[in-house]
Amino acid sequence: MFMMIKGMIATFIVLLACIGISKAAFGVDISSAASLAEFQCMKGQSVSFVSIRCYRSVGSVDPACAGSVKAAHAAGIPDVSVYLFPCFKCGNPENQVVTLANYLKSNGLNVSMIWLDIEGPGTYWGSNQATNQNFIGALAAGGAKLGYKIGVYTSASQWSPIVGSWSGLSSLPVWYAHYDNTQNFNDFKPFGGWSHPYAKQFADGPAVCGVGADHNYRP
Secondary structure, eight states: OHHHHHHHHHHHHHHHHHHHOOOOEEEEEESSOOOHHHHHHHHHTTEEEEEEEEEETTTEEOTTHHHHHHHHHHTTOSEEEEEEOOOGGGOOHHHHHHHHHHHHHHTTOOOSOEEEEOOOTTTTSOSOHHHHHHHHHHHHHHHHHTTOOEEEEEOHHHHHHHHTTOOTTTTSOEEEEOOSSOOSSTTOOOBTTBSSOSEEEEEOOOOBTTBOOEEEEEO
16 A cells, blocks of 8 residues: 555655746758758658748748648647748838738738737848838738737837837737857846837847758747
8 A cells, every 4th residue: 555655655756746847949040942851851840830031131021931831730839830031111000910920811821920020220120110110010910900919029129229119919929039059047137118028039040951040949
């Protein structure tokens, strides 16, 4: 009886440990085409989520996006999202989201999220923060109206010069960049109204399975 109870206690402790410990997820984001074989290789290296550029800062969809999204799904990557790099100088943010949505639908692409890539103050954005806020807000609202989950990719150093202290999108998940090669959120400091991040881009390489990629962490 004693040995049985002892065994039951040991099993219970193991179960508690399994419940309390969750394996962190490793993912990549890419801005160039990737093949089925390359995504299969990535899956073999424990890549569980991927984000693929699908709209470019020049104001057009990325023609390589559809093939990469389909290949990622075919390889069995559990979570496939896309990101939109806005073209501020092109104007009409709503149309940019509609263009991307039409591309996704016409190619039969299922994605978990559309991420808005907000970076490059002074290069990709205007000097008027209120105007930038309105533009980004319109992107997010347009995507949500079309039925897509929207998230924001940025960092405190990029966000603040572009939109100031604006917190208008704090209800959306934030994926932040900080290249400290550390897979945790211990470095995160609140900004833009966000108090807890969704994901972290912790390194800008090296390539994974021969594909140029940034490295990302998600708990």
